[in-house]
Amino acid sequence: xxxxxxxxxxxxxxxxxxxxxxxxxxxAAEGAAVVVADLSGTRAEQVRxxxxxxxxxxxxxxxxxxxxxxxxxxxRMAIDSFGRLDVMFNNAGxxxxxxxxxxxLESWSRVIAVTLTSTFLGLKYAIPIMRAxxxxxxxxxxxxxxxxxxxxxxxxxxxKAGVINLTRTAALENARFxxxxxxxxxxxxxxxxxxxxxxxxxxxxxxxxxxxxPIGRMxxxxxxxxxxxxxxxDESSFITGASIVADGGITAWxxxxxxxxxx
Numbered sequence: 001x002x003x004x005x006x007x008x009x010x011x012x013x014x015x016x017x018x019x020x021x022x023x024x025x026x027x028a029a030e031g032a033a034v035v036v037a038d039l040s041g042t043r044a045e046q047v048r049x050x051x052x053x054x055x056x057x058x059x060x061x062x063x064x065x066x067x068x069x070x071x072x073x074x075x076r077m078a079i080d081s082f083g084r085l086d087v088m089f090n091n092a093g094x095x096x097x098x099x100x101x102x103x104x105l106e107s108w109s110r111v112i113a114v115t116l117t118s119t120f121l122g123l124k125y126a127i128p129i130m131r132a133x134x135x136x137x138x139x140x141x142x143x144x145x146x147x148x149x150x151x152x153x154x155x156x157x158x159x160k161a162g163v164i165n166l167t168r169t170a171a172l173e174n175a176r177f178x179x180x181x182x183x184x185x186x187x188x189x190x191x192x193x194x195x196x197x198x199x200x201x202x203x204x205x206x207x208x209x210x211x212x213x214p215i216g217r218m219x220x221x222x223x224x225x226x227x228x229x230x231x232x233x234d235e236s237s238f239i240t241g242a243s244i245v246a247d248g249g250i251t252a253w254x255x256x257x258x259x260x261x262x263x
Contacts, residue, residue: 003031004233010087011035011078013065013122016043018191019141020091022221023228027089028056030229033082037063037074039092057082065092065118068125075125085129087232090122091141095156095193108155115159116166123170123181131177139231140167140183144247147185160185164243171241180240182231187247190218213248 010027014020016038024034028051036051038044041062048060059081063070078085093115096107119140130136145153146160164183171181188209210217227246230236245251 003029004229004235005087006031008032008086008232009035009078009082009084010089010232011037011074011085011122011126012089012091013037013063013071013074013118014039014092015089016040016047018193019186019189019221019224019228020089021047022225023089023091024058025051025054026222026225026229027087027232028054028058030233032087032232033057034059035074035078035081036060037065037070039064065090065121066113068121071118071121072125075129079129084133085126086133086136088122088126088130088136088138089141089228089232090119090138092118093141093143093156093159095153097152098155099152100154103155111155112159112162115156116162119163119166123166127170127174127179130179131174133178135178136180137232138170138179138181139228140181142167142183142185142243144185144187144245144251147243147245147251167243168241175240180231180236182236182239182242182244184224184227184231185243185245185247186219186224187213187245187250188218189224190220213250214253215248217248219246219248 005027010032012020012024015024015036024036024047027034036044036047036058044060048058051058061074061077063074096111140163142163143160145157146164149157167181167183224246
């Protein structure tokens, strides 16, 4: 049976772990050739090897996604290795916990660069290729944190909100060229980020995060990969400029307590 992405070529940034690795594997399973780009060359190569071992096509590259030359080189690798670029998944991002008035300019700039500027760069270098082809799909990883505030996460909230609105603008600018641009807004996902943010209380952090979701747990990377694959495929051909929420119901809640008598 044909896969959803047969014959397509995709780039996945931050593709060496978590949502990125799960998506790279899913893209390959659906028939795409994948360039796995990650800050860790070791992790990128590991995912490439897993794809190859499963019979797929992939290349790996070590990059800093906030570096223009690195993103340009990644796009060039896709063209040189596989002949075209059909799907750009701008997935790189990071968070640092700090109250706004205590956040250093260095920390602010780092989070904005890795989370928002990297998305801009992916669009900047992928879109000319896709315009020439008169087709293409870009998916950006935003977050429900781009639609709401989080205590102590001002730089991350600002960066992810920027990703959402940058997605809308890119969709408007490129729709007439056959290019769709969307973003996915995950809730709490069970990745190594939980370990970073939770520090020495990672297990407690995961339990607390899981309990915050009406569905009763954190999401898994493969669940977001399924959403991204849908957005990359022709099954979403009439969707552009959208922010697709995959959050276990957390943003459906007003925050009000359960009403008396409700079971």
